[in-house]
Structure formats: structure tokens, C-alpha cells
Amino acid sequence: MELSHINEEGRAKMVDISEKTDTVREATAFGSISMKEETLKRISEGEIKKGDVLAVAQVAGIMGAKNTPNIIPMCHSIFMSGCDIKFQLDFDNNKVDIYATAKTIGKTGIEMEAITAVSCAAITIYDMCKAIDKDMVINNIMLIKKTGGKSGTFERKVDK
Incomplete structure (x- = not known):
């Protein structure tokens, strides 16, 4: 199998996508963050001193998605037409x-x-709550669905 991100010299390269056609593409990712019962209660009641945890995590996730090519070396800069996060x-x-x-x-x-958005949202939740719960664990970050492109649709059943 030929690796698309490796050049003739065996070094990393960005794949040339200039010959590909434009298609509508959508991806959904999943992840979770486990915590103490009291931490989750305080998040739900808006009692975390740093502010509204989910509102900040929402913005952080979207910002992460927008900045993906800045942190993933071989990721193309693409126009994102939309991004939404649900908790x-x-x-x-x-x-x-x-x-x-x-x-x-x-x-x-x-x-x-989508995967970066989930990751950044989870890390932000951790950051905002770490003063009261350092035992939080980020789990199961994964692609659960993608549509569009040459490879078509992929869908996984999420076993949380």
C-alpha cells in the first residue's frame, strides 16, 4: 500500500488535492470527559468560578476546528462552512x-x-474545572460519521 503523505525520499509531504472535485462534506466526532459527581452538578448549575463552562467550551471547540491546519502538520487549510458543538x-x-x-x-x-473541535472542547472543560477536580478523564475521541468525497459515507455506532 502506498502512503499518500510520504514522498519518494521517505519524508512527510502534504497530499496534492488539486485534481479532486469539490463536494459537500460533513463530519461528526464524539468524545467525553468523566468527572466527579459534584463537578458535573456544579457545571450544570453554573457554579464554576471561571464562568459558564459549556459556553466557553463551545467557543473553544469552534476555534479549535478553525485552527486545525495550524496544529495538525499535514492538514489542508480548508473553508469551513459551519461548525456546531452539542453537549x-x-x-x-x-x-x-x-x-x-x-x-x-x-x-x-x-x-x-470535527475531531479537533471535540478535543478542544474537552480540554477546555478540564481547564475550567481542574481547580476542583484533577481526576477528570477525557475519553473516546473518535469520528462517528463522515459524508462526501470519493470514499463516501462512514458511520460508526458509538459505544459510550
Whole structure:
């Protein structure tokens, strides 16, 4: 199998996508952050001293998606037509589930932007709550769905 990110000298390269056609592409990623019961309660009641945890995590996730090519070396700079993040507070398992969906019309996928959005949102939740809960754990960051492009649709059942 030929690796597309390796040149003839065996070194990393950015893949040339100039011959690809533009298609509508969408990707959704998932991740979660587990925490103490009290931490989740304080997030839900807006009692974290640093502010509204989920509002800040929402903005951080979107900013992360927009900056993906700045932190992932071989990731193309692409026009992102949309990005949204949804949070589900799971009081049975003391965690916040994070879903990020990113969309573009272009020559290459948007999976990395969705995954980066989830990662940045989770890290932000950790940062805002670490003073009261250093035991938080970020879990299961993964692509759960992508559409568009030559490879078509991919969908995974999320086993949280």
C-alpha cells in the first residue's frame, strides 16, 4: 500500500488535492470527559468560578476546528462552512458527552476539524474545572460519521 503523505525520499509531504472535485462534506466526532459527581452538578448549575463552562467550551471547540491546519502538520487549510458543538450531561455516569459537526464544500474532508473541535472542547472543560477536580478523564475521541468525497459515507455506532 502506498502512503499518500510520504514522498519518494521517505519524508512527510502534504497530499496534492488539486485534481479532486469539490463536494459537500460533513463530519461528526464524539468524545467525553468523566468527572466527579459534584463537578458535573456544579457545571450544570453554573457554579464554576471561571464562568459558564459549556459556553466557553463551545467557543473553544469552534476555534479549535478553525485552527486545525495550524496544529495538525499535514492538514489542508480548508473553508469551513459551519461548525456546531452539542453537549449532553450524563448524570448516571458523571460525564459530559461532546458531539461536534463540521461542514465544508471542498476537495478534502473535514474529519480532522470535527475531531479537533471535540478535543478542544474537552480540554477546555478540564481547564475550567481542574481547580476542583484533577481526576477528570477525557475519553473516546473518535469520528462517528463522515459524508462526501470519493470514499463516501462512514458511520460508526458509538459505544459510550
